[in-house]
Amino acid sequence: MDNLTAARSTMAFSLGFHIIFAAIGMVMPFLMCAAHYLHLKGRAGPYLELTKMWMRGVAILFAVGAVSGTVLSFELGLLWPEFMEHAGPIIGMPFSWEGTAFFVEAVMIGLFLYGWDRMKPWVHWGTGLGVGISGFLSGIFVVAANSWMNSPAGFDWVDGKAENVDPVAAMFNDAWLHQSIHMQVAAVQAVGFAVGGVHAFLYLRGRARELNLKAMKIAMLFGAAAAIVQPMVGHFSGEQVAKLQPAKLAAIEGLFETQTYAPLTLGGIPDEETRTMDWGIEIPGALSILAHLDPSAEVIGLDQYPEEDWPPVLIVHVAFQVMVGLGMLMALLGLLYFWFLKKRSFPRWFLWALAGSTPLGMLAIEAGWVVTEVGRQPWIIYEVLRTSEGVTPVPGMVWHFLLFLVLYLGLAGVTVWLFGRQIRVTQRQVEEGSP
Structure with missing residues (x-):
């Protein structure tokens, strides 16, 4: 494994790990x-027990997300110093805003965890809502930085250097809106289905049936609505990818000819050597409609x-x-x-x-990030700086990859065990009628 492949693999694995916990945390x-x-x-049902169970889960996953997110920020400097030299001053603003949102999120989660019976009930509820809002904003700011890599703006590239930097234009680049909406809706969809699926399974197993049925309904209300909107x-x-990154769209569809x-x-399976798409089912004109709302519109190929x-x-x-x-x-x-909910x-x-x-939702998020990141290659800053030009010249990156791989797998195992333990304890308390 060469240095570039090792650095890309490290970043890909770290991002793939973190995005799951980031979505859950949001x-x-x-x-x-x-x-x-x-x-x-005052609704009837074990909603207090459910709130406290999910509260403990939020605390666990917040800690894991904070650790994995911090590692990612270090990896940017460790693996991609040339990229950060050019990009750091330009996209510093969304990262600083993300840090502020993270700070607010940490404060709010502390208030919610330890505010029981110490704050007025609705004020206490508001701190919990603050956790969600600040976490959601944190995700938007990070995606804004990533969208800049797909649609760089807010600077002039002169003799290999960025000049006339405008951090506001960089943050609110042409790709930030559609990437932010797509990611945030995907997070709601994925987490809604993940939580709803877990509680549906526990309900079918006969565990704390009332709690799990109500938990499934709450989670699926979010997940199902997001899935329909997505x-x-x-x-x-x-439409935006067709406008901003036509090469990515062509790769997505295996469109070799304009x-x-x-x-x-x-x-279908695209064959780059023969420039053909094998085994696929083609819908004539549909890509032109998707990209330009016109079946006769020209779509740029590879x-x-x-x-x-x-x-x-x-x-x-x-x-x-x-x-x-x-x-x-x-x-x-x-x-x-929603059909069965209406039928009760x-x-x-x-x-x-x-x-x-x-x-399924988490797998879809991972696949979507592969499309976003791999589809931008060979550029780390689209059509400005190649990925190979941004990687560190320091050898031995494969050891970083192996180290992070082992650490993250261990962290994932501990997280699953802790989360499962909290679910089992709450289920047992509800079944036994404990407070």
Whole structure:
């Protein structure tokens, strides 16, 4: 494994690990607040127990997310010093705002954890809501920094250096809006399905049935709504990618030749040597509609770029297909959820389907980040600085990759054990009627 591959692998694994906990950290506080709200409104049911169970989970996952996020910030300087030399002054503002949001989130979670019976009930509830809002803002600021890498703005590139830096224009670049919306909706969708699926499974196993049924309903209200909205958000993102990164869109669809009435391909395996798409099902004109709202519009293909500037077409295409496929499946389950909620009855087969869908949203997030990051290659700053030019010249990066791999796998194991323990303790207390 060469230095560049090791550095990219380290960053990819770290980001792939952190994004799961970041998504949970953004959304779980809102689920917690929903349960707490129902308790304060006097609704019948074990909403207080549910609030405290989710509160402990938020605390655990906040700690893990803080650790993995901090490691990522160090890795930027450790692995990509050339990138940070140029990008640091430009995208410092969203990172500083993210740090501020993280500080507020930490304060709010402390107030919520230790504010029971020490604060007025609705003030205490407000601190929990503050955890969610600050966490959500933190995610938006980080995505804004990443979107700048896909659509660099706010500077002039002169003789290999950035001049006339405008940090506001850099932060609010052309890609920040669609990337932020897409990621935040995906987080709500993924966490809603993950939490709903876990509680559906526990309900089917006969554990604390009332608590788990109500928990599943709260989580799926968020997850199902986000899953139904996400295809429209995805369409908006597709239009923006077509405008800002046409090479990425071409790789996503395996479109090797520029053409009008460009087809949208379902499935398929792109062959870069023959420049063909094998085994796919083409929908004529659908890609032109997705990109330009016109079936006859021309869509730029990979033939407009030298091959050394192509993204890895196979990886990007397959990741996109996985993301869209899982997203459409969750949208269908979301529609079914609202149908059965209206009928006030959930068939066992549907609850088992929800239980089986527990990891789908997280897998879709991972696939989406592969599309975003790998689809930008070979650029670390799109069409400005190549990834190979941003990597550290210091050898031995493979040892960093192996170290972080072992540490993160261990951290993941401990986190799963702690989270499972909290769920089991709460389930047992509810079943035994303990406070």
